Amino acid sequence: xxxxxxxxxxxxxxxxxxxxxxxxxxxxxxxxxxxxxxxxxxxxxxxxxxxxxxxxxxxxxxxxxxxxxxxxxxxxxxxxxxxxxxxxxxxxxxxxxxxxxxxxxxxxxxxxxxxxxxxxxxxxxxxxxxxxxxxxxxxxxxxxxxxxxxxxxxxxxxxxxxxxxxxxxxxxxxxxxxxxxxxxxxxxxxxxxxxxxxxxxxxxxxxxxxxxxxxxxxxxxxxxxxxxxxxxxxxxxxxxxxxxxxxxxxxxxxxxxxxxxxxxxxxxxxxxxxxxxxxxxxxxxxxxxxxxxxxxxxxxxxxxxxxxxxxxxxxxxxxxxxxxxxxxxxxxxxxxxxxxxxxxxxxxxxxxxxxxxxxxxxxxxxxxxxxxxxxxxxxxxxxxxxxxxxxxxxxxxxxxxxxxxxxxxxxxxxxxxxxxxxxxxxxxxxxxxxxxxxxxxxxxxxxxxxxxxxxxxxxxxxxxxxxxxxxxxxxxxxxxxxxxxxxxxxxxxxxxxxxxxxxxxxxxxxxxxxxxxxxxxxxxxxxxxxxxxxxxxxxxxxxxxxxxxxxxxxxxxxxxxxxxxxxxxxxxxxxxxxxxxxxxxxxxxxxxxxxxxxxxxxxxxxxxxxxxxxxxxxxxxxxxxxxxxxxxxxxxxxxxxxxxxxxxxxxxxxxxxxx
Amino acid sequence: xxxxxxxxxxxxxxxxxxxxxxxxxxxxxxxxxxxxxxxxxxxxxxxxxxxxxxxxxxxxxxxxxxxx
Ligand code: SF4
Ligand code: SF4
Ligand code: FES
Numbered sequence: 129x130x131x132x133x134x135x136x137x138x139x140x141x142x143x144x145x146x147x148x149x150x151x152x153x154x155x156x157x158x159x160x161x162x163x164x165x166x167x168x169x170x171x172x173x174x175x176x177x178x179x180x181x182x183x184x185x186x187x188x189x190x191x192x193x194x195x196x197x198x199x200x201x202x203x204x205x206x207x208x209x210x211x212x213x214x215x216x217x218x219x220x221x222x223x224x225x226x227x228x229x230x231x232x233x234x235x236x237x238x239x240x241x242x243x244x245x246x247x248x249x250x251x252x253x254x255x256x257x258x259x260x261x262x263x264x265x266x267x268x269x270x271x272x273x274x275x276x277x278x279x280x281x282x283x284x285x286x287x288x289x290x291x292x293x294x295x296x297x298x299x300x301x302x303x304x305x306x307x308x309x310x311x312x313x314x315x316x317x318x319x320x321x322x323x324x325x326x327x328x329x330x331x332x333x334x335x336x337x338x339x340x341x342x343x344x345x346x347x348x349x350x351x352x353x354x355x356x357x358x359x360x361x362x363x364x365x366x367x368x369x370x371x372x373x374x375x376x377x378x379x380x381x382x383x384x385x386x387x388x389x390x391x392x393x394x395x396x397x398x399x400x401x402x403x404x405x406x407x408x409x410x411x412x413x414x415x416x417x418x419x420x421x422x423x424x425x426x427x428x429x430x431x432x433x434x435x436x437x438x439x440x441x442x443x444x445x446x447x448x449x450x451x452x453x454x455x456x457x458x459x460x461x462x463x464x465x466x467x468x469x470x471x472x473x474x475x476x477x478x479x480x481x482x483x484x485x486x487x488x489x490x491x492x493x494x495x496x497x498x499x500x501x502x503x504x505x506x507x508x509x510x511x512x513x514x515x516x517x518x519x520x521x522x523x524x525x526x527x528x529x530x531x532x533x534x535x536x537x538x539x540x541x542x543x544x545x546x547x548x549x550x551x552x553x554x555x556x557x558x559x560x561x562x563x564x565x566x567x568x569x570x571x572x573x574x575x576x577x578x579x580x581x582x583x584x585x586x587x588x589x590x591x592x593x594x595x596x597x598x599x600x601x602x603x604x605x606x607x608x609x610x611x612x613x614x615x616x617x618x619x620x621x622x623x624x625x626x627x628x629x630x631x632x633x634x635x636x637x638x639x640x641x642x643x644x645x646x647x648x649x650x651x652x653x654x655x656x657x658x659x660x661x662x663x664x665x666x667x668x669x670x671x672x673x674x675x676x677x678x679x680x681x682x683x684x685x686x687x688x689x690x691x692x693x694x695x696x697x698x699x700x701x702x703x704x705x706x707x708x709x710x711x712x713x714x715x716x717x718x719x720x721x722x723x724x725x726x727x728x729x730x731x732x733x734x735x736x737x738x739x740x741x742x743x744x745x746x747x748x749x750x751x752x753x754x755x756x757x758x759x760x761x762x763x764x765x766x767x768x769x770x771x772x773x774x775x776x777x778x779x780x781x782x783x784x785x786x787x
Numbered sequence: 788x789x790x791x792x793x794x795x796x797x798x799x800x801x802x803x804x805x806x807x808x809x810x811x812x813x814x815x816x817x818x819x820x821x822x823x824x825x826x827x828x829x830x831x832x833x834x835x836x837x838x839x840x841x842x843x844x845x846x847x848x849x850x851x852x853x854x855x
Pocket of ligand 1: 270
């Protein structure tokens with residue numbers, strides 16, 4: 129900390145703090161025209177000048193970009209400073225006499241009629257005053273660099289390249305919002321919203337939060353979702369070797385600093401959504417492939433995202449960033465989903481380690497965890513439609529059936545496959561360990577389309593924060609979040625800006641988990657777009673209609689009932705003795721404290737079995753509570769009353785429910 | 788008897804001069820979007836290094852992500 133003195137007031141600041149922000153904290157006002165906390169100052173207006181005394185020397189500096197590095201004294205109101213500001217204001221007033229920001233300053237500094245006459249006087253109240261904020265905002269906030277200054281002296285102005293409309297401009301309106309004079313106006317609203325200004329206001333708030341807060345929050349712009357790998361490992365949630373464990377000593381090899389330092393090359397917004405300042409997608413350029421049809425070629429890899437790191441990395445027991453990049457590339461190229469490939473392969477690997485598969489059955493593939501050559505060959509075989517890759521490519525549900533039918537397996541082996549095959553409704557699990565969060569087991573098992581976390585991700589709320597302890601609390605969360613998140617799907621919106629960056633005061637709101645300010649933003653977005661006023665309750669209603677209709681649809685096709693919401697036991701607790709023993713302290717404690725089970729003299733097998741009984745029972749109770757909250761019967765089918773309440777009791781629905 | 792504090796309903800040993808930063812370290816809470824409350828009072832991020840919790844305090848470290 130460095131001691132400083134501003135206008136006689138003393139304070140301490142961190143090395144590098146600007147004089148302007150130190151003064152602001154002391155309640156001292158310094159005028160600015162070209163400064164905004166979100167972007168680098170252009171040093172254009174010089175209005176923020178102050179006197180700095182360091183020992184005996186005094187000099188005048190611009191306070192908005194002067195970093196405090198040692199003990200100094202600052203005078204923000206010396207005669208010289210005031211005189212300089214007055215001259216600057218006078219000059220600006222002579223050129224832009226009607227610009228409100230300048231007129232206000234002139235009033236404040238008692239500058240009346242300018243003594244000089246400017247040769248290029250501009251009477252436009254929205255004239256550009258060349259502050260440069262838009263230029264820096266476009267470059268720093270949006271990473272777009274579309275606008276810049278051209279010309280010198282009187283001819284200086286803000287333009288797009290060659291003074292032509294530039295199609296690369298994403299129309300984000302950041303420049304329009306930051307401009308202090310209103311010189312920039314967006315001329316086109318491509319989606320013809322009813323009230324574009326309302327939408328822009330919200331959009332700009334998120335853009336501002338990204339610029340100010342992201343680096344300290346999720347660093348989505350720096351590394352995207354890949355930062356989750358190390359976080360999940362710290363919380364014992366990173367799936368390791370087919371979800372047996374939640375962390376591993378080698379995780380640092382595949383964590384985001386490795387990708388950021390060695391592989392990610394383009395610090396550019398990815399363009400998946402025009403004007404998105406979150407820009408979370410990352411790419412690695414010039415990556416040389418080691419296998420497959422493009423072996424030896426240098427390619428661009430789009431990713432990896434967290435799911436790919438967890439799935440193709442730790443969950444296969446492969447802690448090698450280059451394997452992750454290569455499997456990412458080939459999954460994309462072959463049109464495969466990295467989660468399904470990875471989770472299916474992890475299942476096959478565990479079957480191999482337990483003797484359900486062997487080299488003879490896999491056509492020579494040595495499918496032990498950690499064997500990257502074999503895992504990569506599986507991927508190529510899937511694409512070529514050859515060998516054992518064809519079997520794995522059919523997914524876990526079919527694999528369980530094929531193995532049971534074709535190999536001479538014991539009942540225990542068949543049950544084991546059921547327990548460790550991480551799929552629900554035929555869809556492979558995405559990459560989170562759910563054993564210690566009952567709510568998240570429901571998040572996967574009760575999702576309509578199968579084991580996906582995109583309806584509800586409740587692990588921190590449930591397991592870490594312990595915010596939803598009762599069945600009723602969990603059921604409420606498993607009602608609200610799936611409905612809320614379904615809404616993003618209905619609108620075609622990305623959900624990351626909802627809670628991968630959060631307003632600075634979110635913590636102080638009544639329901640931080642819902643991010644109320646952003647929720648309000650979505651309500652405004654909908655109303656601004658359609659002209660129809662809704663509130664946050666109607667937003668959930670909109671989803672409920674669709675969600676329940678989808679459940680009825682599933683029911684009509686023979687799914688959508690309780691039995692199809694069942695989850696593999698690996699999702700709820702330790703299947704093997706080894707798994708139990710790896711976290712025995714945790715499980716023993718639960719048995720004693722939560723279930724009043726006397727563990728003395730009990731074998732691990734007995735303890736594991738008792739824990740299983742308790743946890744499986746808890747899952748059924750969770751289903752009961754959720755069905756009730758959602759307005760479904762005890763078999764998980766929406767009731768006719770619920771459909772009536774939602775005004776979805778159309779004849780087709782009635783017919784299906786009458787069955 | 789060792790003095791304790793509660794962190795997210797879990798008891799841990801209290802230490803002399805225990806700051807929020809220290810608690811996060813003990814709990815291995817590395818996630819960044821946190822809300823910390825000590826006996827119901829919100830503690831701001833800039834005070835994590837300074838604020839010292841007393842024995843028997845009830846600490847809540849809310850991890851703000853319902854996403855993923
Ligand atoms: S609208 Fe956005 S991308 Fe276009 S010039 Fe302005 S800041 Fe840059
Ligand atoms: S257009 Fe607005 S923001 Fe850009 S330089 Fe001119 S006054 Fe500043
Ligand atoms: S505000 Fe500092 S130079 Fe303009």
